Structures are given as C-alpha cells and as structure tokens.
Amino acid sequence: MTLTDELRAIEPDEDTRKAYRDSGVWRNRTIAQDAEELAKTEPSKVLWVEGDNRLTAGDAYGKARKLAAGLYHRGLRPGDVVSFQLPNWTEAVILDIACVMLGLVVNPIVPIYRNAELELILKDCGARALFIPEAFRSVDHADMVDALRPNLPDLHDVIVVRGTPRDGMSSFDDLLATTDTDIPWPDQRPEAVKMIMYTSGTTGRPKGVLHSHETMARAMHACFDHWGIQTDDWVLMPSPVTHVTGFSYGIEWPLVAGTRTILMQQWDAARATELIDQNNVVATVGATPFLAELISAAETAGSRLESLRVFGCGGAAVPPALIRKANTTFANTCAFRIFGSTEVPVVTLGYLGDDTADLAADTDGEIIDYEVRIVDDHGNDGAEEGEILVRGPSQYLGYLSPQDRIGAEDEQGYFRTGDIGSFVSGKGLVITGRKKDLIIRGGENLSAKEIEDVLHTHEAIKEAAVVAMPHKRLGETVCAFVIPSGVNQPDVAFLVDFLDGCGLARQKFPECVRYVTDLPRTSSGKVRKDLLRKEIAEYVSSAAERA
Structure with missing residues (x-):
C-alpha cells in the first residue's frame, strides 16, 4: 500500500462528512479556493506582512500557482508529501497554497530541529520535496540537509529559500519563474489529508498528526466566531508557522476568515508592542513567556495596547496571576487561558470580557465545539478529576503510523489527551496535571x-x-x-x-x-x-x- 492509499484510507466516511457539512461546521472547500476567490475580488489587499515584505491576495495566488506548476513539472503528484523547515516568512504562505492547489500533503517542521529529528521525520513521512532556508540564525540548514540526503532515498528535491542552493538543490525563485502553468489541476477534495505535523510523544519518537482541510478550517472558524474577530482585523503571529498555532492563525486565517497577519521571525516583546500599537493589532496567540514579556515591554513603553482585544495564552502552564496582571496592564480585558493540542486544536477558547475575568484567569477556558469527558483510570465517566477525552469536528484524522493509533482514542472515537483535569463553572475546564511524559x-x-x-x-x-x-x-x-x-x-x-x-x-x-x-x-x-x-x-x- 502506498502512502497515498494509506492517507485515503484514513479519510472520514461519507456519513461523517455529510453530517458535519449539513450542520455547517465543515465548509466543503479548501484554502486554494479561498485564495482564488480573494485574488479575483480583492487582489491588492495586503494579507501578510513580514518586516518590509508585503504579500497581497493577488500575489499570493499568482505565485502559488506558478510554484505548484513548477512542482508538478518536477514529478510531484496528489498525495505526495512536501516538507518545509522555514521561519515565519511569506514564502511559507505561498508554499502552503501551492501544495493545496496540487493536492500535496504539507509537512511543517519546526526550525529548532536538527539532524536527528529532521532525518527521522523526513523518513517517516517519505517526503518527496523539502523547502529550507540556506541558513537561519546560527544554523546552516543547507549543509545539514546535504549531509542527510544519502539516508533519504525518497527526497527528490531540496529547494532553498532566500539563499544559494548547494549542488543538487534548487532555488525557490527559479520555481516561481515557471511559465507553463497549463497542467492537469486536480479537483479539490476538502475531506483529504492536507497536513502531517509531528509532535513529540511519550514513546521517544515523534508522531505524525494528520489533519484534513475541513478539520483545520473548523478550528479557525470556531476561534473567529467565539473571539468576535472581524474581517480585516490585524493579527500578530510570533509563534512559528510550523506549529499548529502559527500555521493556522499566521498562514491560513487570512484565507479562511479574511484577517491580516503580521509575522514575526523572532519574538521581541518591545518590537511586538510597537507593532500592536502601530497597526492596531486586535489579536494574538502565544505561549506563557510571550504574554509575560509583553506585559513588561508595554509597561516600559508606557503603552496599554489599546487595540488588543484577544490574547489566547496556552501551550504551557499559565499562572492565574499572569492573566490578571495582563488584564489590568492592558486597556482591555483581553487575556485568557486556552487548552488544546496538535491533535485537537483549541478545545477551549477562553473567557473574554470584564464579566468573566476571574474565569479567564482561574480556568483553562470554556469548552467550545467539542464533546469532553473526564474519566477515571478505568475509563469510566463521572470522575471529579481524571483524564480529559475529547471529540469534535476539529479533531485530527489519526496518526500516520498505525502503531501510534493504538490506544490513542477510546471505542467511541474520543481522543485521549493525556492531560488530567476537571469541569468547573458549567463549560469551564481546568488542567491539573498530565499523564503523558x-x-x-x-x-x-x-x-x-x-x-x-x-x-x-x-x-x-x-x-x-x-x-x-x-x-x-x-x-x-x-x-x-x-x-x-x-x-x-x-x-x-x-x-x-x-x-x-x-x-x-x-x-x-x-x-x-x-x-x-x-x-x-x-x-x-x-x-x-x-x-x-x-x-x-x-x-x-x-x-x-x-x-
């Protein structure tokens, strides 16, 4: 069985697709269709900003189409895996759209990974192409990949972004120069696997998490609605676009919901304060250190970040005092705790506003869009505190490795998060510990x-x-x-x-x-x-x- 066959086998069945689409929680479309529509209706609209780089809807679609055609001419076909280990650069946006256009499966890899992790991931998913910077910060990615290539027989193409390729590698700019775009464009299949994102597991080997176009878009729409985000609102994204947070709200939210993203290559709280004030940024999502340092930087700058209405804080333990400090430092009661994972993005979406400020600080948020169970060590419901099991329309399709799927869900299809917690205040959830190592x-x-x-x-x-x-x-x-x-x-x-x-x-x-x-x-x-x-x-x- 080929990888394409394996990915087809894990797609949701027809009854599931129909139920979610009939209820409106699944869109039955992809971001390639979103990109095409935006390119026609608002081609000059700037959707992504990264330093001095501005990427409009029209440019993103046009460049993605050329890139997709270039990859087709290199032999890539629907179901093939394309990996990328890029910083928060606008090229990642173009690449993501191109992969969807061609029916390719995108595999974001966090930039901190080195030889051991990178080789394991590329082998595991059988990546046919890899996009990398020549160098970023202190790491020479081109040299690192060059040394790994003899052990990666499936890796046919290595494409260097913003740099000079080594022998046997190609240039991103050369692919963008593709002129023959008259290729057999595949039909868009929203239920298909669109992404493999690896997460550290307790077994010592990363697990490949599979998401479809539908599951990813649903998570983004749930946030958009619950947080009261508006079309054209500016979002600051310091989280890596190779994480589920950065990928969703940095790369794809502008396509799915019409927001605009400011990408930060490297977190700098003082610079973040300036960007929020200068651009009237409405929302951001980040880990605990980001929020702590943003509070300090805002105080130093004498700013109350008047435009900021949403700071979803998660990914690590969030002290209640930190949320309270943010909500007294900033002009709006905008900070709240959230809970989720790569497998089940944003299970909770936080409490917003003055009326629920205590819940925003003292709980890990309000359960939205998911069914959640708290079970004891024997898997029985009704435990006051126990493992959190979740099921919903944003839930991953499964793991790439059949071995990793064993025991990941219960017999009803609830994902075992490995986190311990309890219900509070109706739909509130509090995380009290973790089972996973x-x-x-x-x-x-x-x-x-x-x-x-x-x-x-x-x-x-x-x-x-x-x-x-x-x-x-x-x-x-x-x-x-x-x-x-x-x-x-x-x-x-x-x-x-x-x-x-x-x-x-x-x-x-x-x-x-x-x-x-x-x-x-x-x-x-x-x-x-x-x-x-x-x-x-x-x-x-x-x-x-x-x-």
Whole structure:
C-alpha cells in the first residue's frame, strides 16, 4: 500500500462528512479556493506582512500557482508529501497554497530541529520535496540537509529559500519563474489529508498528526466566531508557522476568515508592542513567556495596547496571576487561558470580557465545539478529576503510523489527551496535571523518553530519568536524574556536548543534572517521576529563596 492509499484510507466516511457539512461546521472547500476567490475580488489587499515584505491576495495566488506548476513539472503528484523547515516568512504562505492547489500533503517542521529529528521525520513521512532556508540564525540548514540526503532515498528535491542552493538543490525563485502553468489541476477534495505535523510523544519518537482541510478550517472558524474577530482585523503571529498555532492563525486565517497577519521571525516583546500599537493589532496567540514579556515591554513603553482585544495564552502552564496582571496592564480585558493540542486544536477558547475575568484567569477556558469527558483510570465517566477525552469536528484524522493509533482514542472515537483535569463553572475546564511524559518548555513539547534514550547510549550513564524542572521564564525546562555506571560523573556541559553531537535540538539539553545512587520506583519497578518532579521543584524553590 502506498502512502497515498494509506492517507485515503484514513479519510472520514461519507456519513461523517455529510453530517458535519449539513450542520455547517465543515465548509466543503479548501484554502486554494479561498485564495482564488480573494485574488479575483480583492487582489491588492495586503494579507501578510513580514518586516518590509508585503504579500497581497493577488500575489499570493499568482505565485502559488506558478510554484505548484513548477512542482508538478518536477514529478510531484496528489498525495505526495512536501516538507518545509522555514521561519515565519511569506514564502511559507505561498508554499502552503501551492501544495493545496496540487493536492500535496504539507509537512511543517519546526526550525529548532536538527539532524536527528529532521532525518527521522523526513523518513517517516517519505517526503518527496523539502523547502529550507540556506541558513537561519546560527544554523546552516543547507549543509545539514546535504549531509542527510544519502539516508533519504525518497527526497527528490531540496529547494532553498532566500539563499544559494548547494549542488543538487534548487532555488525557490527559479520555481516561481515557471511559465507553463497549463497542467492537469486536480479537483479539490476538502475531506483529504492536507497536513502531517509531528509532535513529540511519550514513546521517544515523534508522531505524525494528520489533519484534513475541513478539520483545520473548523478550528479557525470556531476561534473567529467565539473571539468576535472581524474581517480585516490585524493579527500578530510570533509563534512559528510550523506549529499548529502559527500555521493556522499566521498562514491560513487570512484565507479562511479574511484577517491580516503580521509575522514575526523572532519574538521581541518591545518590537511586538510597537507593532500592536502601530497597526492596531486586535489579536494574538502565544505561549506563557510571550504574554509575560509583553506585559513588561508595554509597561516600559508606557503603552496599554489599546487595540488588543484577544490574547489566547496556552501551550504551557499559565499562572492565574499572569492573566490578571495582563488584564489590568492592558486597556482591555483581553487575556485568557486556552487548552488544546496538535491533535485537537483549541478545545477551549477562553473567557473574554470584564464579566468573566476571574474565569479567564482561574480556568483553562470554556469548552467550545467539542464533546469532553473526564474519566477515571478505568475509563469510566463521572470522575471529579481524571483524564480529559475529547471529540469534535476539529479533531485530527489519526496518526500516520498505525502503531501510534493504538490506544490513542477510546471505542467511541474520543481522543485521549493525556492531560488530567476537571469541569468547573458549567463549560469551564481546568488542567491539573498530565499523564503523558512530556516537558513543555516555552510552549514546545519535548519527549522525556527521547532524551533518555540518547543519554542511555553514553558509557558513563547506567540509567537516566528526565523530568520537567520549573523555570521562571519558560515554565519548564529539562532536568536529568542520572545513575552513573562508574565513578565518572559527566557535568552538564559534557552531556550537552554529547547530545549536541547526537544531533538533538538544543532545547532538549538538560539544564540540571542530579546524580543519584537509585531512583524512586513503584513495586513493579517503574520510575516514580512524580516524586522526581517534586524533588527538583522543591530544590528550585529553595534555591530561589536563598538567592
């Protein structure tokens, strides 16, 4: 069975499609159709701004059509996977539209990933083409990919954006110069898989999350309606467009809902304050550090961010005091907590306005568009606190790997989030913990097991247990409890160099290493990570008090 056949097999059945479309929650259209309509009706409308770059509806559609034709002439066909590891650049918009036009499956890859993660993802999804910058910040992406290519037999084309290609690579600008666009354009199939986005799992290997055109658009429309966003409103997007948040509200919201996006390549709170005030930005979505630093920058600048009506904060633990601080610092009661994941985007959409300010701070938001259950350890409903299971029209279609699908949902099709929580105030939800072995560092999900697996290859380490450690700015960071195999105890710097040499992203490097003679365990021998998290949290707290 080919990948195309596998993706077809996971599409929703006809009854599901009909039910959602008849009820109006699914649109039965794609962003390629949106882009074409906007190009005809408002071709000069600027929809995306990135630094000095302005991308209009007409230019986005025209360039995407040429890019799609260029990819067709290189042999790409509907169902093929196109990966991209790009910063928040307007080229990502053009690429996304082009892939939809040609029926290709887009695979965004976060820019922090290095050799190990990048190779695994490209192999797993069988990417036929990859778009990269020549270099970005301190990373030479072209050299990195050049070294990986011998191990990637499916990768036929590497296209360099804003730079000079290496031998055997192509230029984005050359593809945009395609003149022969008279190709057999495929019919648009909104129920088809449109995206594979990888998320860190508890197994140590990333999981490929599959979304359709319908599921992605529904999540965006739900936000648009609930938050009271208007057509032509400006949205600031500092989150990477390779995350579900940045991809949805940075790239696609202008097409689906007519908003306009300001893309930030790199988060800078002072610059964000200026952009919000200068452009009358209405909304943004970001992780906890973004909100904390925006409050500080606004206070420094003497601004109350008068235009900002929506700041959806999630992706990591959000202290209630932070939401309250934002809602007294800014002119509007605009900040609120939200909850979701790549598999089930925006399960909760927050509480807006003065009347619900306490709920905005004290809960993780109001459940919108999803059915939610709280179950006990045996999967029974009615638990006061338990695992959160969700089902709805924005829910992913499944994982790319059949192995990853095992146990991901219950027999009724509810997705097991791995988060622990409880209902409050009617449709309110509060997250109280997590079952999944993840570290959420500044909104990035890191797999503890992935880091442990690499540490266990070091001869000086007999056993390692990696847990989340509290961090003032990022919420959490990485701590490793290590049982040494001998008398040598490599320090943090040594282990960082080792992990770097193994090709892991630097965000996964431990910031603290604690050497122990044994680890706390259950009667069956399982490591009690809850006790390790408690131990390191108490250590961090006492260290802060001493300081």
